[in-house]
Amino acid sequence: MTLPLTIDQITAHYGATKVLEDLSLHVADGELVSLLGASGCGKTTTLRLVAGFMQPTKGTIRLGDKDLTRLPAHGRDIGLVFQSYALFPHLSVMNNVAFGLKQRKLPAAEQKARAMAMLERVGLSHLADRLPAELSGGQKQRVALARALVIEPPLLMFDEPLSNLDAKLRVDMRVEIRQLQRANGTTALYVTHDQEEAFSISDRVAIMDQGRIMQLDTPETLYQRPANSFVARFVGFENLIPLTVTGRDGPRVRAVTRDGAALSLSQDRLGPIPDAFILATRADGLRVSGDPAAEGLAATLGLRTYLGRAYQYRCEAAAEPLVANGSLATPFEPGTRATLIPDPDHCAILMPE
Template sequence: MTKTQARERSRQTDQPSAGTVRLRNVTKTFGDTSAVHDLDLDVAAGEFVSMLGPSGSGKTTVLRMIAGFEEPTSGTIELGGVDVTNVPPYDRRVNTVFQDYALFPHLTIAENVGYGLKVRRVSKAERATRVQETLEKVRLGHVGDRLPNQLSGGQRQRIALARALILEPEVLLLDEPLGALDKQLREEMQIELKQIQRRVGITFIFVTHDQEEALTLSDRVAVFNNGKIEQVGTAREVYEHPQTDFVARFLGLSNLIPAETVGASGATVSIRPERVRLLTPDATVGDHEHALPGTVAEIVYTGPATRYVVDTDNGMRMIASVQNAHHPEQDELLQRGERVLAVWTADHASVVP
C-alpha cells in the first residue's frame, strides 16, 4: 500500500490510527467575538495539511485548540480516535513549533534538543543517542556542540524542529515557523521541511498566510475565512477548481467573470492570469475560445513574468501573466494604451459554485 492509499484509508476508516486528527462542530468565542464557527476538519495519519488564510481567519485559534492551549466553546477534538477536548496540553501526543525559535542561548545545540528528554528524566546515554539521531534527521548532525548564535536563521529553525521531533509526537503543529526568514531562505526551508516530514512520517499541521508556501508544502490545504473553512483539497484542487469567490481571489490572482458573459451556467467563472493570452484586435479566435476586447491599462514586471492589466470594453478588468521567455534586452511586448484581445480557452476556466 502506498503512502497516499494509507492516508485515504485512514480518512475513511471508523477506527482512526495514531496521528489522525478529527474536529467536529468546533466553535470558539472570546466574549462577544466568534473566532471559529462550527468547524469540521479531518487529518489523516502522516498527512501534511496546511491551514491557510488571512490574519483573523481563525487558523491559529484552531491550531491552539488542537494543541490544548485553548478550549473549544463547543464541539469535540479527537487525536488518534481519542476525545482530547478537555485534556491538558502536556497529556496530548502533540508538539508545537512557533515562529520564535525560543532556543536557550546558553545551552549547546545538543543540550537544547535534548532538553525535553532531560525533563522526562531519560538517561544521559539514551539522551545523547536520540539527540544525535534527531539532529541527523534535520541534517545538522555536525553542530551539536555549537551555541544557537553560531547558526544561521534556517539552521536555528531546523533545531527548533528537532527539539519538537525528539519527543516523538504523533502530530506536529507548526505556527508560521518560517515567517521570520527572508524570502530565499524561506523557500529553501520549505523544501527542507517537506523532506523532513517525509523522512519522519508523522502528521504535520501547518499554519500560514502565504499562499505559495501552502501550495508548495501540503498534501492538502484548508482555506480559512472568517472562522470557517471555505474549501479543503489538494493544492491542485483548490487552485484549479476554487469553490468560492474568496478561494479564487485569495489563492493567487484570478479573473472572476460573470458566467453569462461567456455563456456558462453558474454565477462566476474563474480564469487564472497565466491562461489568458493577449492578441492583436484583429486576431482570429478559435471555436472553443472566449475573447474580450480591451486596452492595456498597466504593466507590472515581476521578474519571471510580466502582468498586463487590461480594461475590457464591457467594464471589467482582466489580468494576463506572460512568461518572460523573450531576449533580456527586448522591450516590453505591449505598451500601455495598446488595444488587445484577452483570449482564453473555454475549458481552462472553472465555474465557481
C-alpha cells in the same frame, strides 16, 4: 506511532468575538495539512486549540481515539515548532533537543543517543555543544525541529515556522521539513500565511477566512479548480466575469456578460457549465488579440506592464476591469481596441454567489 487528527464542529471566542465557527477538519495518519489564510482568519487559533493553549466554546478535538478537548497542553504529547524557535538560551543544542526526553524521564544515555541521532538527521551534530545565541536563524529552526521530532510525537504542529528566515533559507527549510515529515510518517498541521510555502509542503491545504474553511483540497485542485470566488481571488484568479447562458449547441455554450457582450465556450475543456456562472481566469488565461474578428470579449486596453515573459494589460471589457497578457512580439498601445480570448486550460467555472 502517528495518529489521525479530527477536529469536529469547533467554535471558539476571544471574549465576545467569535473567531471560529463550527470548524471541522480531519488530518489523516501521516498526512501534512496546512492552514492558509490572512491574519485574523482563525488558523493560529485552530492550532492553539489543538495544542491545548485555549479551550473551545463547543466541539471536540481527537487524536486517534483520544479526546484532547479538555486535556491540559502538557498531557497532549504533541510536537510543536514555533516561529520564534522557543529555544532555551542557557541550554546547549544537545540539551535543547533532549529536553522533551528528559521530561519523559528517559535514561540519560538514551536521551543523549536519541538527541545526537536527531541532530545528525538535521545536519547539526557538529554544533551539539553550542548555545542558541551562537547559531544562525536556519540552524535554530533545525534545532527546534529536531527537538519536536525527537520525542516521536503522534502529531507535529508548525506555527509560521519559517517567517523569520530570508527567502532562500525559507525554500531550503521547507524542503527539509517536508523530507523529515515524510521520512517519519508524522501526522502534521502546518500554519502559514504564505501560499507558495503551503502549496509546496502540503498534501492538502485548508484556505480559511473569518473562522471558516473555504476550501480544503490538494494544492493542484485549489490552484486549478477553486470552489468559490474567495478562493479564486486568493489563489490568483484576477478576473471573475459573471455570465448567463443564452444557448447550447452540443459541447459549445453561448453566454453573455452583464452588458451583453457575447462569448462562446466549450464544455469539453471547462466541464459542465450551468445557466448562470462566473468565468474565473488569471491574466495568462485571457490572451490579447489584435484581431477584431476573433471570438472573445471586445476590450479597450489600458496600462501596459512588462513582465519578462509577456506584456500585461489593464483592460475595460464586459463592464469589468480585467487583466490580460499579450505577446511580447506584438505590443499594443493604451487605448487600442482588442479582443480577449479565454484559454480554457487556465479558466475555472464558479457558481454565482
